[in-house]
Amino acid sequence: MSTEILCLKEVAMRLSGIVSEAYAWPQQPHPEFHLEFIVCPGGELALDFLCKKRAMFWSEFANEVFETPVKQNGEPITWQDLMRVGIPFMS
Incomplete structure (x- = not known):
């Protein structure tokens, strides 16, 4: 899996x-922070x-949790979805 850093717009x-x-x-909370899926x-x-x-993760820094994207059927996206479209993630 790539370690490429993608901007939020590219991921979307x-x-x-x-x-x-x-x-x-x-929204990207601060310019020094980039999007990660874990x-x-x-x-x-x-x-x-x-x-x-x-x-440091933003959730630790600001005690803010972000909603994970959901599919069109309402189910949460999976790491397999990320792999299919070439989005890196941490495990």
Whole structure:
């Protein structure tokens, strides 16, 4: 899997055929933080923003949790969806 860092706009474009049109993508909270998907131990995905310089997630920094995108059928997206469209993720 690539370690490429994608901007929020690129991620939204790549997932446009999968993610529900009703889903509201979060705004990048700070220029130093970039979008990350994390596969949790149970297999579900978490969406967060990571600052590599500070080695800190936005959820830790600001105690803010972001809604993970959902598919058009209302189910949460999966790591397999991310792989299919070439979006890197952490596990």
